[in-house]
Amino acid sequence: MLRKEIGCPVLEADAPEEALESLDGQDISLLITDLYAPKDLGIDLVKAVLRKNPEVVSVVMVPAGSREAVVKSLQAGALFYLNKPTDLDEAIIVTARSLEHHDLLIHKEKRGPKIRKTEGFHGIIGQSPKMQKLFGIIERVAEDGESTVLIQGESGTGKEMVAKAVHAFSPRAGKNFVPLNCAAIPDDLLESELFGYVKGAFTGANQSKQGRIQYAEGGTLFLDEIGDMKPALQAKLLRVLQEKEFEPVGGLKPIRADVRIVAATHRNLEDSVKKGLFREDLYYRLSVVPLQIPPLRERKEDIALLIEKFMQVYNRGRKHGLAGFAGDALAALQQYAWPGNVRELENLVQRLAILHADGLVTAADLPEKYRGEYEGPAAEPAPAPVLSASSLPPQTSVAPPVASPPQTAPPLPDEELAALEQQADFNTLVSDFEDRLILQALTRTGGNKKEAAELLNLKRTTLLEKIKKKQLDSLLARVARKKE
Structure with a gap:
């Protein structure tokens, strides 16, 4: 969830010792641990991480309503805490604020460029020249924080992910990102969903309701498939862009709107303007900064x-x-x-x-x-x-980026293993290929299983399980004896 919503690389550890090992040679910004990992090892881990790298921000998960657990965590050096069972929205907010706090501690710039070099740009994957160019434009657009953005691209290209990236790297990142699909809501409900309504505005309006624009105050409102919005509603949206204010359905008093609008569509809006289906003045207001996602x-x-x-x-x-x-x-x-x-x-x-x-x-x-x-x-x-x-x-974890092992392995000096290549069973050939990669990595590291696991981009515990399951220790020993 954090990889997708925050866009940052995430490493996972099964034990405190493994977490501490990750600090060696890694640029770790944030630690998230359970208070009981198990027993009180979460507290010990927070203290150990602080001794090793005081710049790492710690977040401790505690049982909901346990004031004692919160005090215990903060006294150990944790700066933030999460209640269990974990609410995903709360986890996203706490993680984002923790990363911001870390950046303030080390006086670094925003994390965008670093994120792009590892697991993509805020979850958007792409190393092609067109995507790298798009990432650069997103960064520059996001820094502005005010200009309206129009994202265009075919269905399935990831327009909402681009909108989230614009929000995440903007000065508005600490406020709400509010999405609204204009094509998914019936026309007679879209206006009240967007602007909200006051009590008594229509039959059934027993109480006032806040609209998406007001909920996005200070943040970003993402209007997906805006090309499907009807002309009457387009005129009201134009006022929001021009006057920075709106009126709820049934309301008389204008409400100020400090919100950045990011719109997206798979339609060609220029053609829609020519056909009279989309207001020309709204189109030019929306396309201050156009972003085209390549198919x-x-x-x-x-x-x-x-x-x-x-x-x-x-x-x-x-x-x-x-x-x-x-x-x-x-x-x-x-x-x-x-x-x-x-x-x-x-x-x-x-x-x-x-x-x-x-x-x-x-x-x-x-x-x-x-x-x-x-x-x-x-x-x-x-x-x-x-x-x-x-x-x-x-694997249940994402290991740090390491050099990939070669795609093919040279024949092992063991006739019994070489004979496996002659078998026609497909699954056997695949298993043999995996055996070769593991044995070659162990040979190249002199039998050091930790280094072999890093070479293969595997967790050490996973590698040990594979070696035991495949009985590779005995084969490796025979190879070593042959060399002697």
């Missing part, structure tokens, strides 16, 4: 990166998850037109995570429409599996 078919170099990200999401919590995508499957997806854009790709990965758990996806496993234009290489053997550290069975 997925124009940035196909990001497909593999997006697949990796979605695999992490949909493998999480599953006992068996996707092992990866074979070369022929990636080639087929590269040739597909993606009318549904990133949303369609995400849905495909989610579907495959359910139907092909614990397996490698080949072109033959894809639904027919995704392989319709792909004929495969002529007179060539089937492509080798494409596996990466994050394509291995699902």
